[in-house]
Amino acid sequence: xxxxxxxxxxxxxxxxxxxxxxxxxxxxxxxxxxxxxxxxxxxxxxxxxxxxxxxxxxxxxxxxxxxxxxxxxxxxxxxxxxxxxxxxxxxxxxxxxxxxxxxxxxxxxxxxxxxxxxxxxxxxxxxxxxxxxxxxx
Amino acid sequence: xxxxxxxxxxxxxxxxxxxxxxxxxxxxxxxxxxxxxxxxxxxxxxxxxxxxxxxxxxxxxxxxxxxxxxxxxxxxxxxxxxxxxxxxxxxxxxxxxxxxxxxxxxxxxxxxxxxxxxxxxxxxxxxxxxxxxxxxxxxxxxxxxxxxxxxxxxxxxxxxxxxxxxxxxxxxxxxxxxxxxxxxxxxxxxxxxxxxxxxxxxxxxxxxxxxxxxxxxxxxxxxxxxxxxxxxxxxxxxxxxxxxxxxxxxxxxxxxxxxxxxxxxxxxxxxxxxxxxxxxxxxxxxxxxxxxxxxxxxxxxxxxxxxxxxxxxxxxxxxxxxxxxxxxxxxxxxxxxxxxxxxxxxxxxxxxxxxxxxxxxxxxxxxxxxxxxxxxxxxxxxxxxxxx
Numbered sequence: 001x002x003x004x005x006x007x008x009x010x011x012x013x014x015x016x017x018x019x020x021x022x023x024x025x026x027x028x029x030x031x032x033x034x035x036x037x038x039x040x041x042x043x044x045x046x047x048x049x050x051x052x053x054x055x056x057x058x059x060x061x062x063x064x065x066x067x068x069x070x071x072x073x074x075x076x077x078x079x080x081x082x083x084x085x086x087x088x089x090x091x092x093x094x095x096x097x098x099x100x101x102x103x104x105x106x107x108x109x110x111x112x113x114x115x116x117x118x119x120x121x122x123x124x125x126x127x128x129x130x131x132x133x134x135x136x137x
Numbered sequence: 138x139x140x141x142x143x144x145x146x147x148x149x150x151x152x153x154x155x156x157x158x159x160x161x162x163x164x165x166x167x168x169x170x171x172x173x174x175x176x177x178x179x180x181x182x183x184x185x186x187x188x189x190x191x192x193x194x195x196x197x198x199x200x201x202x203x204x205x206x207x208x209x210x211x212x213x214x215x216x217x218x219x220x221x222x223x224x225x226x227x228x229x230x231x232x233x234x235x236x237x238x239x240x241x242x243x244x245x246x247x248x249x250x251x252x253x254x255x256x257x258x259x260x261x262x263x264x265x266x267x268x269x270x271x272x273x274x275x276x277x278x279x280x281x282x283x284x285x286x287x288x289x290x291x292x293x294x295x296x297x298x299x300x301x302x303x304x305x306x307x308x309x310x311x312x313x314x315x316x317x318x319x320x321x322x323x324x325x326x327x328x329x330x331x332x333x334x335x336x337x338x339x340x341x342x343x344x345x346x347x348x349x350x351x352x353x354x355x356x357x358x359x360x361x362x363x364x365x366x367x368x369x370x371x372x373x374x375x376x377x378x379x380x381x382x383x384x385x386x387x388x389x390x391x392x393x394x395x396x397x398x399x400x401x402x403x404x405x406x407x408x409x410x411x412x413x414x415x416x417x418x419x420x421x422x423x424x425x426x427x428x429x430x431x432x433x434x435x436x437x438x439x440x441x442x443x444x445x446x447x448x449x450x451x452x453x454x455x456x457x458x459x460x461x462x463x464x465x466x467x468x469x470x471x472x473x474x475x476x477x478x479x480x481x482x483x484x485x486x487x488x489x490x491x492x493x494x495x496x497x498x499x500x501x502x503x504x505x506x507x508x509x510x511x512x513x514x515x516x517x518x519x520x521x522x523x524x525x
Contacts, residue, residue, distance in 0.1 A: 061289070069267060072279040081288070117279070
């Protein structure tokens with residue numbers, strides 16, 4: 001009931017490629033893309049431009065989910081976080097590829113393309129972004 | 138604008154009510170409120186019913202008409218409207234009823250709130266509650282409702298040094314109050330140790346930091362204040378009503394630890410009531426999770442931002458404290474049938490202001506505040522009430 005293929009398909013540009021948008025009036029970046037900029041409102045109509053985000057950011061807050069929702073039961077316990085992206089917007093995503101004990105507020109992370117969930121055993125598989133510790137340069 | 142008073146209240150028992158149907162629950166609460174007020178069905182100008190998700194919980198929408206019909210009013214053709222704002226549905230229904238009388242359109246309004254949550258499995262109930270969050274940009278990635286509040290808690294601990302013990306103390310206090318409430322789902326006290334050692338749900342929140350899945354209904358009768366004395370010796374006036382909204386997703390908020398919708402709703406209500414947080418004698422706040430009560434007492438202005446945890450530790454909000462909070466047991470111990478909660482909070486405030494709260498009675502209760510939240514803070518409603 002929750003997942004319609006068309007609904008997911010419409011969001012592939014965002015979930016696969018981190019495609020957000022940028023207000024042509026004030027330059028603020030949005031992810032997921034918005035129809036209007038809440039700051040410029042009418043001035044932004046028709047001026048929202050596609051904008052690809054870097055997928056880099058830092059953890060603003062997090063939790064370790066021990067009781068997962070339908071479709072995620074087998075993944076528990078897993079960390080999920082609010083991530084502040086370098087371009088400004090904040091998003092919610094899972095943290096992977098690190099010991100859950102090491103997840104911390106302020107930790108630098110970068111996006112990685114992963115399977116998120118699927119509709120039962122034979123249903124559609126949904127992909128999207130998760131985040132892993134940023135590589136030290 | 139006209140003044141509005143509460144002239145009748147009704148509440149069902151809250152809990153896992155396997156033997157009671159949706160219709161039975163709302164009719165029971167409504168009948169109690171109507172009998173308490175002394176009005177007749179013919180005098181009702183309108184009805185507003187708060188329910189978050191009757192469609193997913195019992196497979197039934199169109200419950201405005203259903204409730205009027207089940208109550209025996211179908212032949213009176215009373216306008217009956219369902220109101221939805223996730224867990225704030227009840228509070229929003231109260232506000233709609235209030236506004237319709239204040240505007241002069243209606244004289245007498247019956248407000249109901251209901252949720253029958255135990256007819257579906259726990260997983261299904263959790264999934265339905267998650268629809269109050271952003272389905273496409275939060276829930277899709279595997280965050281649960283406890284998970285969202287856990288992230289608020291984690292940030293609150295990081296910024297202000299709030300502790301897991303302080304969170305647990307909220308649960309201990311609310312269970313202590315709930316033990317005194319005959320309608321509460323959990324009429325038993327818990328220890329700090331039990332709260333701290335409870336099964337982990339979403340770190341740092343354990344099972345006893347979370348409000349339960351509950352069946353229950355509540356109802357109130359609202360009346361134009363100038364006519365209230367005709368029905369009761371103890372009308373309770375709504376002196377302030379406020380509402381606010383914010384981003385649907387937690388991650389888009391200005392500040393993770395502040396519910397700006399609450400701040401906005403409270404500001405509106407305080408301004409209208411011409412009172413300040415210091416004038417509030419007691420409050421029912423939206424403690425769907427222990428951290429939510431800590432944020433609520435900060436956002437309502439009872440304590441400064443960041444000092445909520447300390448306030449709990451210093452027993453400021455206990456039944457005999459400076460400002461008793463959740464004397465009913467709150468969502469935590471009384472139970473949280475989501476659509477009923479906002480209406481049930483008004484029932485508790487009215488019982489207190491009438492001096493009928495028995496063992497939970499707050500001494501010299503004169504002004505009470507009710508605070509109801511939808512989702513992780515995208516909707517908030519605040520009402521302030523005073524005896525006439």
